[in-house]
Amino acid sequence: MVEEALVFWVGAAIFGFTSLMFAALEKRGHGGEMVFGSNIFVSFITTISYVVMALALGTTIAENGQPIYWTRWLFYIASCSILTLDIAFIARKPASKKVEVALFTGLTMFCGFLASIIVTADRWWFFALSTAAYFGVLYTLSKRLGDESVNVTSIMWFVMVTWSLFPVVWVLAPTGFGVLTTFVEAILYLALDLITKVAFGLYISARQDIGK
Amino acid sequence: MVEEALVFWVGAAIFGFTSLMFAALEKRGHGGEMVFGSNIFVSFITTISYVVMALALGTTIAENGQPIYWTRWLFYIASCSILTLDIAFIARKPASKKVEVALFTGLTMFCGFLASIIVTADRWWFFALSTAAYFGVLYTLSKRLGDESVNVTSIMWFVMVTWSLFPVVWVLAPTGFGVLTTFVEAILYLALDLITKVAFGLYISARQDIGK
Amino acid sequence: MVEEALVFWVGAAIFGFTSLMFAALEKRGHGGEMVFGSNIFVSFITTISYVVMALALGTTIAENGQPIYWTRWLFYIASCSILTLDIAFIARKPASKKVEVALFTGLTMFCGFLASIIVTADRWWFFALSTAAYFGVLYTLSKRLGDESVNVTSIMWFVMVTWSLFPVVWVLAPTGFGVLTTFVEAILYLALDLITKVAFGLYISARQDIGK
Numbered sequence: 001m002v003e004e005a006l007v008f009w010v011g012a013a014i015f016g017f018t019s020l021m022f023a024a025l026e027k028r029g030h031g032g033e034m035v036f037g038s039n040i041f042v043s044f045i046t047t048i049s050y051v052v053m054a055l056a057l058g059t060t061i062a063e064n065g066q067p068i069y070w071t072r073w074l075f076y077i078a079s080c081s082i083l084t085l086d087i088a089f090i091a092r093k094p095a096s097k098k099v100e101v102a103l104f105t106g107l108t109m110f111c112g113f114l115a116s117i118i119v120t121a122d123r124w125w126f127f128a129l130s131t132a133a134y135f136g137v138l139y140t141l142s143k144r145l146g147d148e149s150v151n152v153t154s155i156m157w158f159v160m161v162t163w164s165l166f167p168v169v170w171v172l173a174p175t176g177f178g179v180l181t182t183f184v185e186a187i188l189y190l191a192l193d194l195i196t197k198v199a200f201g202l203y204i205s206a207r208q209d210i211g212k
Numbered sequence: 213m214v215e216e217a218l219v220f221w222v223g224a225a226i227f228g229f230t231s232l233m234f235a236a237l238e239k240r241g242h243g244g245e246m247v248f249g250s251n252i253f254v255s256f257i258t259t260i261s262y263v264v265m266a267l268a269l270g271t272t273i274a275e276n277g278q279p280i281y282w283t284r285w286l287f288y289i290a291s292c293s294i295l296t297l298d299i300a301f302i303a304r305k306p307a308s309k310k311v312e313v314a315l316f317t318g319l320t321m322f323c324g325f326l327a328s329i330i331v332t333a334d335r336w337w338f339f340a341l342s343t344a345a346y347f348g349v350l351y352t353l354s355k356r357l358g359d360e361s362v363n364v365t366s367i368m369w370f371v372m373v374t375w376s377l378f379p380v381v382w383v384l385a386p387t388g389f390g391v392l393t394t395f396v397e398a399i400l401y402l403a404l405d406l407i408t409k410v411a412f413g414l415y416i417s418a419r420q421d422i423g424k
Numbered sequence: 425m426v427e428e429a430l431v432f433w434v435g436a437a438i439f440g441f442t443s444l445m446f447a448a449l450e451k452r453g454h455g456g457e458m459v460f461g462s463n464i465f466v467s468f469i470t471t472i473s474y475v476v477m478a479l480a481l482g483t484t485i486a487e488n489g490q491p492i493y494w495t496r497w498l499f500y501i502a503s504c505s506i507l508t509l510d511i512a513f514i515a516r517k518p519a520s521k522k523v524e525v526a527l528f529t530g531l532t533m534f535c536g537f538l539a540s541i542i543v544t545a546d547r548w549w550f551f552a553l554s555t556a557a558y559f560g561v562l563y564t565l566s567k568r569l570g571d572e573s574v575n576v577t578s579i580m581w582f583v584m585v586t587w588s589l590f591p592v593v594w595v596l597a598p599t600g601f602g603v604l605t606t607f608v609e610a611i612l613y614l615a616l617d618l619i620t621k622v623a624f625g626l627y628i629s630a631r632q633d634i635g636k
Binding site for chain 1 (some may be wrong): 443447460461464465468469471472475476479481
């Protein structure tokens with residue numbers, strides 16, 4: 001077993017647990033959900049993603065010989081779109097902006113998938129397109145359009161800073177310039193997944209002024 | 213031509229016919245549809261699925277040498293999500309529960325796809341994840357949250373019993389323990405498809421107390 | 425570099441530019457959008473599609489030896505469904521018809537994808553299924569159900585005529601009977617993409633009587 005597989009199994013176990021945890025929180029009415037039990041789905045989709053990576057079901061080899069687990073980005077299309085849709089609900093964006101932010105997120109991750117599965121220099125075209133879509137996410141989230149009665153500025157800053165670390169890891173990992181190994185990359189993504197998906201979900205669930 | 217191809221062509225012909233039948237029913241205002249002409253789409257997507265299987269466009273070989281038609285599960289992601297969304301409408305679930313039941317269904321079928329395309333023992337991980345998502349479907353459908361003015365208890369029981377036979381076939385077929393041949397499996401799935409998609413759709417269309 | 429690659433790069437450049445143009449129009453409140461900034465997404469998804477074709481990331485070889493760029497149809501699933509959803513908004517169709525027209529469009533393009541990636545005679549099954557779904561699009565759009573206070577008859581005729589040229593090109597190109605070369609096919613599709621996606625979007629944005 002390659003060393004990053006351990007990281008992926010740890011990730012699968014944690015997100016399997018948090019899927020159940022968010023289900024229990026929602027059942028007790030502490031879901032704090034906006035439209036639906038989104039935290040459950042974000043955690044559950046991430047669980048599937050980690051099992052797929054742990055079993056190395058879809059990988060390619062970078063120019064520096066390190067493996068690239070490109071399946072991660074396909075699962076992010078679903079999980080991260082649900083997450084930004086939720087964030088748009090928290091920020092009380094109008095319906096059109098909710099759809100836009102989810103679509104921009106899906107396109108960011110889809111181009112990230114293409115940028116990851118392609119190992120030639122062509123991948124930078126899709127990194128550029130992914131970045132363009134990500135600017136769409138940031139612009140739509142940061143624009144002051146929503147109901148300002150709830151103070152969500154700190155949440156928006158938290159989201160925009162932590163999410164922006166994903167492309168930084170991508171550029172440094174074998175997917176980009178290969179400064180980091182796949183093992184270190186796996187640990188960093190797991191940490192970011194825990195911050196943006198679990199810690200964020202718990203914080204939102206705990207805040208009583210947000211939500212329905 | 214392998215013997216199961218005949219079953220698939222029969223399925224394609226039946227579902228092609230029922231697509232037109234449900235379109236005619238909807239045109240005459242007997243659609244009984246909740247949000248849209250869902251029965252048409254369920255039948256039409258199933259028609260495409262059966263043609264893909266009849267032409268054997270995507271298959272893998274189980275450990276016992278029998279072919280596995282894994283494409284079926286990709287089409288179920290769309291058709292069955294539409295179907296459970298419809299069922300959630302019939303049960304007058306709140307909007308958040310409608311989204312949840314459709315997402316759980318999609319994840320059940322997606323994990324079923326992974327469990328079917330993988331022929332090693334690893335497939336049981338995805339069978340377990342699919343089962344977990346399916347419990348989400350059953351739990352969301354069975355919870356009494358909706359408007360109780362319409363008696364839908366018998367419908368929910370019918371749905372939960374007949375849908376639960378799909379994983380039973382999966383476990384007995386070459387995808388699972390290989391007790392059944394691919395031919396018998398194809399006949400059983402066709403029977404279940406007819407019960408859960410055509411008979412169910414006709415029954416819902418006929419009941420006047422359900423719907424808009 | 426094959427000669428059609430130049431056409432695809434030109435397409436990528438134009439749609440990259442129109443993505444920004446529609447974003448600027450929307451920011452200035454001249455979006456004329458129905459639910460969300462759909463023109464931006466239609467152009468942006470088309471940009472990705474053209475870059476994928478320019479890099480020849482997914483092709484198959486037709487029976488006459490010409491390459492088939494089947495990825496185009498996968499991107500049409502998303503871009504054209506958004507577009508017909510928008511058209512259904514313009515025609516003020518009821519919500520159920522909006523969903524139906526988008527689903528029929530997605531199925532038209534999905535079957536078009538299968539018809540394009542398959543090079544044997546089996547592809548005509550999917551051309552037939554795609555045509556059936558396309559009749560669903562035309563029927564749902566042409567049926568007079570919406571609010572007639574806005575005159576959209578000319579728009580509907582424009583849409584139905586220009587969209588119907590896509591299957592004509594498909595039949596004449598290497599995907600069908602191979603009367604046209606892949607190069608000519610690429611130019612014709614680019615022209616149709618510009619008419620149905622850019623010119624149409626600009627016209628809708630300019631008309632003041634349509635929209636919210």
